[in-house]
Every structure is written in C-alpha cells, then in structure tokens.
Amino acid sequence: MKSLGKKIRLLRHQNGWSQEDVAKKLDISIPAFSKIETGITDINLSRLQQIAKLFDLSVVQLLNFNDADEQKKYNSDLELANKKLQERNNEVIELQKKVIELYEELRKTYKHNS
Template structure:
C-alpha cells in the first residue's frame, strides 16, 4: 500500500495540487489525505476509483509505479497470442485443403 500512497502523491504533485486542494476534491480532511499518501491509511476501491477519476488516470496507474504498466504488457501478450492463433488457423486451413484434395484424388480412381 505504501507504493499506492507514493503514486497518489506523485500524481498530485504532477497536477501541481496542494494537500488542501486534493483533500477538498476528495472531500476528506487534510490529515486524512496525508495518511493516505504516507501509508497508514489503506485505501478502498471506491476511493481508488474516485482518485483515478480526479487525476484522469486508470486505477492501474495508481496501483503500479510509473513506467510499470501491466495493461501494456497484457496487450502485447494478447497481440502475440492472436498472431500465433492466426498462424495455427492458417496451418489447419492448409491441412484441410490438402485433405480435401487427397479425398478427391482417391475418389476419382
């Protein structure tokens, strides 16, 4: 959870907002928001979603460190798997054509 707090602080500072400004946006006290950033207070999903909306980022951008984007890694892996599936489908299609050709050759005799 400490990384989450650090990421929230980084996002707040990136926006140029003070603790007072973000606490008002989130509708909590400044000490309460400070505890979110420093780690003593665990953040729940609804608060996480609220902060993501306020910062204009995804929840994953708050959960993971900057530059560590699991969505991108999953997207790349999905693209690679789709390419492999397409390759296998082409192989199956070619084998089906060969099978049909062999069947027609055998039935002509």
C-alpha cells in the same frame, strides 16, 4: 500501500496541487488525505476509484503507475524549464547592460552640453 501513497503524492505534485486541494476534491480532511499518501490508511476500492478519476487515470493505471518513468519525464521537464529560465536570465542581463550603456551616453551628452 506506501508505494501507492508515493504514486499519489507524485501525481499530486505533477498537477501542482497541495494536499488541501486534493482533500477538498475528494471531500475528505487534509489529515485523512495525508494518511493516504503516507500509507497509514488503507484505501478502499471506492476511494481508489475516486483518486484515479481525479488524476484522469483508470484504477489499473493508478496501481501500475511507474514512478521511475514519470520521474524521468519530470526531471526532463524541469531541466528544460531551467534552461529556458537561464536563457531569460541572460537576456535580462544583456538588457541591463544596454540600459547602463544608454544611461552613460546620456550622462556624457548632458555633461558635454552643460
């Protein structure tokens, strides 16, 4: 069951949900959900169906969920997000340089006119 718990945790992370979020959606306590993710608690069919539905999967899809493929997709998405973040960071740096240049021009003009 630990493998299934890892799959559930990965799906939860991909959805940006906390353990509390999922526990509320399943109408169980946070510790009870934590035990599902860690594999301490066996999941009955009813709970398995409830979890699959929560992630918009069939029970078969949930059980066959491939961590490696999903992790590759997650890493690819993360890499793309990091690239976009770096581009935006570079844009901010360029804008900061322009602000400094304009400030210096204004300062020189002010000194010249004083």
